[in-house]
Amino acid sequence: MADSHVVSRLKHLLIDVMKLDLTPEQIDADRNYFQEKFGLSSIDALEFMVHIEREFDVEIADGYVRTLPRVSLIDLANYIEDLQAQG
Amino acid sequence: MRFAGKVVLVTGGSRGIGRATCLRFALEGATVVVNYNQRAEQANAIVAQIREQGGQATALCADVRDAVAVKELVERTRETFHHIDILVNNAGIIRLNPIPFFIEQDWDDIIDTNLKGVFLSTKYVSRVMLRQGTAGRIINVASTAADTASATQSAYAASKAAVVAFTRSAAKEFARFGITVNAVSPGGTLTDMVAGMDISPEKVRKIVPLGRMAEASEIAAAIAFLASDEAAYITGQVLSVNGGEFM
Numbered sequence: 001m002a003d004s005h006v007v008s009r010l011k012h013l014l015i016d017v018m019k020l021d022l023t024p025e026q027i028d029a030d031r032n033y034f035q036e037k038f039g040l041s042s043i044d045a046l047e048f049m050v051h052i053e054r055e056f057d058v059e060i061a062d063g064y065v066r067t068l069p070r071v072s073l074i075d076l077a078n079y080i081e082d083l084q085a086q087g
Numbered sequence: 088m089r090f091a092g093k094v095v096l097v098t099g100g101s102r103g104i105g106r107a108t109c110l111r112f113a114l115e116g117a118t119v120v121v122n123y124n125q126r127a128e129q130a131n132a133i134v135a136q137i138r139e140q141g142g143q144a145t146a147l148c149a150d151v152r153d154a155v156a157v158k159e160l161v162e163r164t165r166e167t168f169h170h171i172d173i174l175v176n177n178a179g180i181i182r183l184n185p186i187p188f189f190i191e192q193d194w195d196d197i198i199d200t201n202l203k204g205v206f207l208s209t210k211y212v213s214r215v216m217l218r219q220g221t222a223g224r225i226i227n228v229a230s231t232a233a234d235t236a237s238a239t240q241s242a243y244a245a246s247k248a249a250v251v252a253f254t255r256s257a258a259k260e261f262a263r264f265g266i267t268v269n270a271v272s273p274g275g276t277l278t279d280m281v282a283g284m285d286i287s288p289e290k291v292r293k294i295v296p297l298g299r300m301a302e303a304s305e306i307a308a309a310i311a312f313l314a315s316d317e318a319a320y321i322t323g324q325v326l327s328v329n330g331g332e333f334m
Contacts, residue, residue, distance in 0.1 A: 047263065050217045059214075 099178030151204030274329025
């Protein structure tokens with residue numbers, strides 16, 4: 001199944017921010033948990049969140065950054081879409 | 088004009104070092120947000136003075152101990168001026184008492200104002216700075232009390248030492264985003280805060296090699312330096328402005 005627009009943008013963002021030597025197609029949006037797959041540290045998570053806020057014009061809740069290492073790209077995309085829907 | 092086009096938020100800006108800092112930034116072209124908690128009249132007087140001199144300023148009330156109030160302060164600043172480039176965490180209080188007689192509420196008030204206030208302002212302003220994606224400057228006002236032992240100042244000294252530790256941690260956290268975080272550590276300074284203390288000129292001459300207390304404007308000058316482009320490569324540092332009292 002093709003990635004949603006948000007998931008696709010998130011993959012590119014993740015590759016850029018984490019300087020990953022991967023293509024978007026190599027990232028499984030449903031299964032790749034951030035910490036487990038990408039070794040995302042808390043400061044990396046902060047940087048990723050900053051880029052997400054700028055890219056999607058949303059404000060991420062305080063507690064969400066802490067949960068980031070345990071979520072997948074699909075989870076994150078759903079969260080962003082919820083924020084965008086709330087306006 | 089080092090700060091032309093810059094927006095600076097000064098907590099506790101209505102008097103003392105805060106007041107001098109607001110005036111200094113305005114003199115150098117910044118738009119100044121004078122935060123105050125109780126002294127509206129004094130804050131408005133500073134704003135009037137800045138405007139008379141052709142500068143831009145506004146006074147905004149917020150208790151830095153209150154997360155909701157600080158968040159609103161930052162949002163109003165952003166809404167009004169569209170960005171925040173410099174934060175000066177200056178709001179602070181002091182209460183003196185020997186530890187066995189220290190009132191718990193006084194302890195809480197000092198820690199909440201001097202330390203939690205720095206955290207809350209930094210938390211909300213950093214969100215704005217991070218989204219802006221431009222270089223930001225955060226300057227925390229510490230004290231030589233963080234380094235020197237003075238009887239009856241336990242809460243104040245502890246709060247200021249914690250501010251220094253917070254400054255270093257924040258500097259490391261924000262460095263990759265182009266935000267510098269530093270502290271200015273004033274020694275005895277001629278402000279309302281020390282007016283009620285037992286500090287004679289003889290005592291000052293004995294303690295301070297330069298033989299006098301600092302003017303608030305001299306502390307403001309150090310704050311302005313750390314906020315300037317000249318200090319772009321300085322972060323996580325404490326600049327002591329104390330006449331040689333502590334070396």
